[in-house]
Amino acid sequence: MPHPDLEAPADLLVETAYAKVNVALHVRRRRDDGYHALESLFVFADHGDRLEGEADDEGAIDLVIDGPFATALDAGPRNLVMRAAKALQDYLGTERGARLRLTKMLPVASGIGGGSADAAATLRLLVRLWDVRVEPAELAALALDLGSDVPACVASVTQIVSGRGEELARHGVAGLEGRPMLMVNPGVAVSTAAVFAGWDRQDRGPLSADSIERLVTQGRNDLEEPAIALAPAIADVLAMLNGQAGLTLARMSGSGATCFALFDDDVAMGRAAAAIGADRPEWWTMETRIRSA
Numbered sequence: 111m112p113h114p115d116l117e118a119p120a121d122l123l124v125e126t127a128y129a130k131v132n133v134a135l136h137v138r139r140r141r142d143d144g145y146h147a148l149e150s151l152f153v154f155a156d157h158g159d160r161l162e163g164e165a166d167d168e169g170a171i172d173l174v175i176d177g178p179f180a181t182a183l184d185a186g187p188r189n190l191v192m193r194a195a196k197a198l199q200d201y202l203g204t205e206r207g208a209r210l211r212l213t214k215m216l217p218v219a220s221g222i223g224g225g226s227a228d229a230a231a232t233l234r235l236l237v238r239l240w241d242v243r244v245e246p247a248e249l250a251a252l253a254l255d256l257g258s259d260v261p262a263c264v265a266s267v268t269q270i271v272s273g274r275g276e277e278l279a280r281h282g283v284a285g286l287e288g289r290p291m292l293m294v295n296p297g298v299a300v301s302t303a304a305v306f307a308g309w310d311r312q313d314r315g316p317l318s319a320d321s322i323e324r325l326v327t328q329g330r331n332d333l334e335e336p337a338i339a340l341a342p343a344i345a346d347v348l349a350m351l352n353g354q355a356g357l358t359l360a361r362m363s364g365s366g367a368t369c370f371a372l373f374d375d376d377v378a379m380g381r382a383a384a385a386i387g388a389d390r391p392e393w394w395t396m397e398t399r400i401r402s403a
């Protein structure tokens with residue numbers, strides 16, 4: 111029988127805010143509204159931040175944050191969890207509230223959409239907690255208002271994402287889901303807007319994501335170069351990952367600075383994580399696998 115303290119109370123709901131990884135990120139053009147038109151294969155890790163919540167019948171939204179990266183954030187109205195909760199409350203015109211706890215496991219402003227995933231997890235959790243039905247198109251519109259990556263994070267499954275982040279198409283790639291994935295961050299936060307501003311405006315062509323081989327040989331992250339210009343440690347992470355045995359692909363995710371590597375098997379990933387941890391103990395690493403739907 112489980113220990114009683116380990117059992118969550120029946121009225122407490124839990125969601126995982128899965129880390130996002132851009133296996134390839136092709137920037138095609140700068141749009142008139144200042145955003146960039148992208149083509150990207152998004153996958154999600156099997157790990158992420160943890161969000162729990164229970165109903166508050168007074169209608170208040172309250173957030174506490176704990177976990178390894180809690181100090182990088184405050185729990186005020188600009189937090190994406192708070193913004194998502196308020197946006198849903200306003201949309202529904204509901205009197206219901208929630209007491210939320212975010213356990214921040216993912217580094218902040220690091221190209222793996224931690225804040226976006228938190229916002230999406232908040233929407234999922236509150237829809238369950240308040241027992242409401244929101245049309246998928248309405249939820250997607252609320253999500254896009256919170257950030258370009260939030261619509262894709264709502265389902266958190268492998269997708270081709272284009273436009274600013276609002277055009278989503280589920281997309282399987284044989285052999286990708288379930289694959290061991292190591293994520294490494296050198297501890298520098300980079301601003302997404304600053305990285306996009308450094309893009310050289312050269313369209314290097316569309317994305318083909320029909321096989322892992324194509325993703326490896328023809329896929330790119332067009333933001334790697336401007337991100338490395340702002341945070342040279344990213345080049346050290348990529349060099350270290352590329353030097354590991356049993357590796358299929360190493361690349362930066364999003365606007366950085368987190369990089370990921372796909373491995374042939376768990377043993378190869380474990381050896382790489384141990385070697386990197388021994389050499390650069392100050393870097394953040396996470397051993398995970400690509401989430402399946």
Ligand SMILES: C[C@@](CO)(OP(=O)(O)O)[C@H](O)COP(=O)(O)OP(=O)(O)OC[C@H]1O[C@@H](n2ccc(N)nc2=O)[C@H](O)[C@@H]1O
Binds near residue numbers: 144
């Ligand atoms: C680059 C990507 C790729 O998945 O990931 P991250 O690095 O954030 O993880 C995303 O497109 C980021 O999405 P997100 O972090 O939600 O960005 P937003 O808050 O919407 O935008 C922040 C700023 O980035 C720039 N931006 C963002 C998205 C986009 N398609 N074009 C842009 O130029 C804009 O300057 C915008 O003001």
Ligand SMILES: Nc1ncnc2c1ncn2[C@@H]1O[C@H](COP(=O)(O)OP(=O)(O)O)[C@@H](O)[C@H]1O
Binds near residue numbers: 189190221222223259
């Ligand atoms: N709950 C949250 N978690 C992470 N970042 C948040 C959160 N709420 C607001 N932010 C802000 O959102 C920005 C982007 O965060 P995040 O989604 O983690 O970055 P990225 O998508 O680049 O990995 C950060 O500058 C951060 O200060």
